[in-house]
Amino acid sequence: MTPVRLGVLGLGAVAQAVHLPLLARRPDLFTVTAITDIAPDVTEAMGERYGIARRFTDLGAMLDAGGFEALMVLHRGSHTEAVRAGFARGLPVFCEKPLAYTTAEVDSLVEPDLGGPAVMVGYMKQYDPAVVEAARLLADVDDIRFVEASVLHPPGAAQLALARVVGPATPLPAEATAAGEAEDRRLWTDALGGTTDEPMWRAYRGALVSSLAHDLSIMRSFGCRPATVDHADIWRQSSAHTVRDPGRDRRSFGEHPPSIVANGTLAGGGRYSLGWHYLSDLPAYRETVRVVHGRGTVELVFPSPYLMHAPTELTVTTLDDAEAAYGRDAERRITRRSTTEAFERQLEAFHDMVRNGTPPRSTLAEGRADIHDCQRIVAAFAARTGLALGGEIGKLVSAA
Numbered sequence: 357m358t359p360v361r362l363g364v365l366g367l368g369a370v371a372q373a374v375h376l377p378l379l380a381r382r383p384d385l386f387t388v389t390a391i392t393d394i395a396p397d398v399t400e401a402m403g404e405r406y407g408i409a410r411r412f413t414d415l416g417a418m419l420d421a422g423g424f425e426a427l428m429v430l431h432r433g434s435h436t437e438a439v440r441a442g443f444a445r446g447l448p449v450f451c452e453k454p455l456a457y458t459t460a461e462v463d464s465l466v467e468p469d470l471g472g473p474a475v476m477v478g479y480m481k482q483y484d485p486a487v488v489e490a491a492r493l494l495a496d497v498d499d500i501r502f503v504e505a506s507v508l509h510p511p512g513a514a515q516l517a518l519a520r521v522v523g524p525a526t527p528l529p530a531e532a533t534a535a536g537e538a539e540d541r542r543l544w545t546d547a548l549g550g551t552t553d554e555p556m557w558r559a560y561r562g563a564l565v566s567s568l569a570h571d572l573s574i575m576r577s578f579g580c581r582p583a584t585v586d587h588a589d590i591w592r593q594s595s596a597h598t599v600r601d602p603g604r605d606r607r608s609f610g611e612h613p614p615s616i617v618a619n620g621t622l623a624g625g626g627r628y629s630l631g632w633h634y635l636s637d638l639p640a641y642r643e644t645v646r647v648v649h650g651r652g653t654v655e656l657v658f659p660s661p662y663l664m665h666a667p668t669e670l671t672v673t674t675l676d677d678a679e680a681a682y683g684r685d686a687e688r689r690i691t692r693r694s695t696t697e698a699f700e701r702q703l704e705a706f707h708d709m710v711r712n713g714t715p716p717r718s719t720l721a722e723g724r725a726d727i728h729d730c731q732r733i734v735a736a737f738a739a740r741t742g743l744a745l746g747g748e749i750g751k752l753v754s755a756a
Contacts (some may be wrong), residue, residue, distance in 0.1 A: 360710050362386045363447075365415050365438055366431030367393040367402045370452065370513070373662045374699050375430060375518035380406055382700065387706045392418045394448035394532040395524035402522070413529075419445050426688050427452065428709050433536060434543055436461040439475060443494040450706045452478040452747040454565045457543045458748050459731070462724040468705040472713025476706050477723040481658065483701035485694040488669035490654050491577045493672060494647060500580050503628040506573040509613075510638040512605050515660050534663075537576070538598040549732070550744015556734070556743070558610030560591050566608070568616070568632045572726045573718060574645055574656075580622045582729055588736035600636045609634055618733045630733075651675065654672035667693035 363426070364371065380388050392412035393399045403411040412418040415438060427442040428450045429435045436456045440497040441634075446468050455477050456462050467474040494500070542558045551557075574730055575581055592612045602613055613634035615729055641660035646653060652674035659666040669691060676688035735752035736752040738745045745753055 357384055357707065358711065359383060359385060359387045360426050360707055361389045361424040362426050362428055363390040363392075363418055364388055364428045364430065365418070365674065366429065366452075367391060367395075367398050368430070368432060369516050369519070369521045369653060372402070372445070373516055374664065375428065376402060376406060378664075378697070378700050378703055380683065382703060383704055389424045390418050390421065390639050396530055397525045398522055400421040410505065413533060415441060426706075427510045427578055433539065434461060436465065437507060440465055443474060446490075446594055447475070447615055448710045449475045451475055451723075453723070454561070454727075455720070456727060457561055457565055458546045459541075459724055459727055460546065460726065460748065462720055467530070467720065473709050473715050473719060474560045475720055476702075476709055476716035476721070477718040478702065479570060479718050480698040480702045481570050482577050482717040484658075484698035485696045485701070486575055486656055486692065487574055487698075488671040489692065490647070490656060491579075493654055494578050494649070497649045497651070498624070499625055499650045500578070500626045500647060501650065502626055503575055503578070503580055503622065503645070503647045504631075505568075505574070505629070506631040506643070507568060507633065509632065509634045509643055510636055511566065511600055511602055511636060512608075513603050513661050513744060514600070515641055518539070519662060531664050547747045547749055548734075549750045551743075551745055553743070555592070555612065555614070556590070558608065559614045559616060560730065560734050562608035562610070563614060563616055563632050564733060565727060567728045568630060569730060571630060571643070571645060572729050573722070574630070576722060576725070577717070578647060580626065580647075581725065582616045582620050582628060582732070583623045584620040585618055585729075585732040585736040586620040587740070588616070590616050590734075590737050595738075598636050602634070602636060605634070616733070618736065620736075634669060640653070647672050649650045655656075657728075661699075664699065665697050667695050669693055699700045 379388055388408055390410040391402055392415055394413055396413050399411045399413060402470040411699050419441060427447045429438045434456050435451045439449050439451050450468055590748050592614050615634040619629040643658040646655040655671045656670040671691045673689050674729055705716055708715050731749045731752055734749050738753045739756050
């Protein structure tokens with residue numbers, strides 16, 4: 357395999373905890389030739405750590421300098437403009453989620469003709485061996501009755517402590533900070549209209565589009581996207597016994613991070629239930645996806661995404677139809693675990709996309725579909741509670 361020369365935008369927590377270490381371990385796949393981040397000291401620190409000489413604090417400057425064949429987009433916030441800039445240079449792009457916060461952003465992107473796919477949306481769980489095997493087992497199931505997904509989310513600082521993330525030692529450039537805040541406000545207006553309900557915006561952009569979208573991507577892998585959103589609720593509770601503070605998570609999820617539930621119908625006639633809960637004192641991240649069908653269940657339990665090579669547990673329960681002393685009506689339960697890293701499988705797939713044109717599991721169309729489903733959840737809540745919203749989600753409320 358010929359390594360792909362790669363430029364990396366965004367050197368924050370996920371880049372430091374996952375992507376940069378894996379890229380360094382897979383020189384057969386990628387050679388990072390340039391990096392950029394708005395924090396100059398972080399760029400210098402990562403350049404020194406990984407021996408990357410070409411360091412920038414502006415994407416345009418990095419693109420002008422060239423010297424790479426593909427772009428990896430990892431920075432905070434919407435990634436649409438960075439993807440657009442990569443497309444303008446004829447570069448294939450790996451784009452971490454969130455791809456965008458509005459469907460209009462996605463619709464504005466025009467993929468360049470590269471002779472193959474131009475973008476991979478980074479849903480690494482679609483490449484998890486447990487998810488791939490679960491999808492194989494469910495491929496011929498024609499009566500999925502129920503899909504249940506539950507995310508229990510502890511504070512980010514607790515999950516990322518092991519990565520020893522390097523943050524900015526000095527204040528970020530005022531111009532870059534102001535630009536980021538202006539973009540956030542613009543997208544807030546585009547998605548939800550002129551509402552002053554910041555907690556709702558944070559719940560949408562942080563908990564839904566940036567987190568629960570993973571579970572929507574898993575459902576897509578199983579061929580069972582939500583057909584309707586019949587009920588949704590978003591609420592916040594506190595306890596006098598709370599020990600840990602959300603800290604910087606307020607920036608993502610709001611001053612008081614939420615709980616979210618949604619349920620509805622599947623295209624095949626079954627039902628689904630989604631749940632996302634921020635729990636300040638939860639010891640460790642836990643995510644469970646369970647599929648119920650006429651012959652049994654398929655259940656996945658995911659560890660924290662930042663614990664590389666921590667196995668996802670796949671448990672398959674069916675009728676034991678083998679001859680046995682205790683009869684043919686016993687339960688057969690098979691549990692499988694693999695230490696193969698989903699993020700690494702995803703890197704292999706991106707290399708395959710760039711070199712061989714192999715389609716990724718999530719393109720712009722799939723990323724857009726997940727954004728739309730997240731919007732439908734907020735719209736269902738707004739319609740039920742009478743919350744006045746505008747923007748794209750407001751239009752969905754009006755249509756409902």
